[in-house]
Amino acid sequence: MSGLYSQHLNRPWLRTVRNGLISLVLIALAVATLFPIYYMIVSSFGAPVEAGGASYSLFPTTLTLDSYKFFFDFSPYSARWLLNSLVVGLVTVLGNVVFAGLAGYAFAKIRFKGKRFLFYALLCAMMIPYQVTQVPLYMLMVNQLHLSNTYAALVAPTFVTAYNVFLCKQFMSSLPTEIIECAKIEGCNQLQIYLKIIMPLSKTVLAVMAILTFMNSWNNFFWPFLVTSKDYMQTIQVGLKNFKFANTTYFAPMMAGATISALPMFILFFSLQKYFLEGVTIGAVKG
Amino acid sequence: MKGNHSGTVRTGRKWRLTSEDLWGYAFIAVAMIVFCVFTVYPVISAFFTSFEEYKPLGSTFVALENYKTTFTNDLFYKSVWNTLVYTVFTVPLSLCISFLVAIMILPFSRKVQSVFKSLYYLPAVASGVALSVVWLWIYDPLPTGLLNSLLSVFGIDNVNWLGSSRTAMFSLILMALLAGHGTQIIIYLAALLGVPNSLFEAADLDGATFLQKLWYIVIPLVKPTTLFLLVTGIIGSFQVFMNAYMMTGGGPDNATTMVGLLIFNNAFKYSDYGLACAQALVLAVVIAAVSLLQFKLMGEDVEY
Structure with a gap:
């Protein structure tokens, strides 16, 4: 309870009224914020007819899954788009948890030559807008390495991100150096120290990182869109975009597609809320 | 950063790599390779590409033309x-x-x-x-x-x-x-x-x-x-x-x-x-x- 607000100790009813009014405002704003998502889900149960326009009904008038079927029938690979997103997401998470974790520990606790320089280079890289690297990266992957339409191309650029290394380094710097020194005296090498001491202590930050990495990978559109020209290698976001441009007049199926692309994240969010919310603040501390 | 055991590192400071150095490099290796290939190289490449006109069979150097156009x-x-x-x-x-x-x-x-x-x-x-x-x-x-x-x-x-x-x-x-x-x-x-x-x-x-x-x-x-x-x-x-x-x-x-x-x-x-x-x-x-x-x-x- 913050001292910003008066406690109204002598008139508790006043506090109740005030908090009630505030929560009304907050709920109204939350409804406005959540409305597009509600509208998306409700409309996705409409019939897959070529509508003259959108349905403005706020409550489901029909309850049919035909629009979902319509979306999956659009391309023989619609279901595979989901699988592709899942595979790309999981491999990206694995790469980041293992290698960003190791690098984060090295930057936090191991003394090696050139550490400061390399770390500042990583920091600078985080400020480069993606537009700068996108064109040369595209030319490298597609024109020189001929890797378009491969999982390698989808995963490689984000296999270990500078941001995640930074995140791990920030957290692991806060761990006491004494335990590492003790383990060294006990005869542990750095890999043993990392696996047996640092990793268990960093479980939370690694979990937060894994979740945010998976979400970013799942929602990433730009890069998968550039390196996949074949239907069967596209991710769900690219597939949804294709569907949108191919079926401009199908309202309910488009909403069904949007729901399909967002639903896995909603489920993940509701089951792991704590980690999601923690992730938001972890990234912002020390900016 | 406590400096009390830095003496062990200092002795070999000049060229010899200590085992700490090697562990450090091993741990950051994958991250650094990804960083160099997918960030450093593209940034350098973007810089040079910005002075070229792209053609499928070999680009031509056009100096500041692209910036002028911009x-x-x-x-x-x-x-x-x-x-x-x-x-x-x-x-x-x-x-x-x-x-x-x-x-x-x-x-x-x-x-x-x-x-x-x-x-x-x-x-x-x-x-x-x-x-x-x-x-x-x-x-x-x-x-x-x-x-x-x-x-x-x-x-x-x-x-x-x-x-x-x-x-x-x-x-x-x-x-x-x-x-x-x-x-x-x-x-x-x-x-x-x-x-x-x-x-x-x-x-x-x-x-x-x-x-x-x-x-x-x-x-x-x-x-x-x-x-x-x-x-x-x-x-x-x-x-x-x-x-x-x-x-x-x-x-x-x-x-x-x-x-x-x-x-x-x-x-x-x-x-x-x-x-x-x-x-x-x-x-x-x-x-x-x-x-x-x-x-x-x-x-x-x-x-x-």
Whole structure:
């Protein structure tokens, strides 16, 4: 309870009224914020007819899954788009948890030559807008390495991100150096120290990182869109975009597609809320 | 950083690598390879490409031609203007909304706070493609479209939201303002919870009102957070691409073409890689300048 607000100790009813009014405002704003998502889900149960326009009904008038079927029938690979997103997401998470974790520990606790320089280079890289690297990266992957339409191309650029290394380094710097020194005296090498001491202590930050990495990978559109020209290698976001441009007049199926692309994240969010919310603040501390 | 065992490292400092060095390099190896191949190399390559005209069979060196084209092109200035308009209307307003919401969430218990945090954060979990698709239909130009039918209740005429150059930019801004500020609210709330209660107690003894406490204690103390959010907001806004690409395609009449979309079109629609790289580097310099400005402002603000 913050001292910003008066406690109204002598008139508790006043506090109740005030908090009630505030929560009304907050709920109204939350409804406005959540409305597009509600509208998306409700409309996705409409019939897959070529509508003259959108349905403005706020409550489901029909309850049919035909629009979902319509979306999956659009391309023989619609279901595979989901699988592709899942595979790309999981491999990206694995790469980041293992290698960003190791690098984060090295930057936090191991003394090696050139550490400061390399770390500042990583920091600078985080400020480069993606537009700068996108064109040369595209030319490298597609024109020189001929890797378009491969999982390698989808995963490689984000296999270990500078941001995640930074995140791990920030957290692991806060761990006491004494335990590492003790383990060294006990005869542990750095890999043993990392696996047996640092990793268990960093479980939370690694979990937060894994979740945010998976979400970013799942929602990433730009890069998968550039390196996949074949239907069967596209991710769900690219597939949804294709569907949108191919079926401009199908309202309910488009909403069904949007729901399909967002639903896995909603489920993940509701089951792991704590980690999601923690992730938001972890990234912002020390900016 | 305690210096008491640095002596062991110092002895071999010159050229010999200690085992610590080797462990360090082994641990960062994969991260550094990925970093070099997918960040360092592309940045260097972008720099050289920006002086070339791309041709499938060997590019030709054109010196500063791409930069000259960039700075003499009306569309470039128009896209910069559009980006600025978008930024000026979305970033500060979104900060104000987030701050007010965070202030309103503050008096509740931790449990209620996290319920509100989750509610406001939820849209941030959905992809930009999905949200763009939904908003596209909310802005349906027909009278049966959601926003139009809502406004017709108040007697407002049918609007072709995304299709008219008068309202297209406004529509994208409105979407940005209504699409949720979850991340910023959560960060602000964390900053607000970090304000020491003793300050408020002292202010209470002096008989300060709610607004005085807000103005003289809260706002100065969360200033670093405000700056952080302002700069990340501006940087994000400069790179905006998804909504224009998905919803308006930059139109009508380039009214919503922003720098991000312009670079994309030059690169992947017209295969003018050199021009795209030149423009991307100009964008990078602008963003770097904004970030530097932040560090300067933050530097002055550290002690309070």
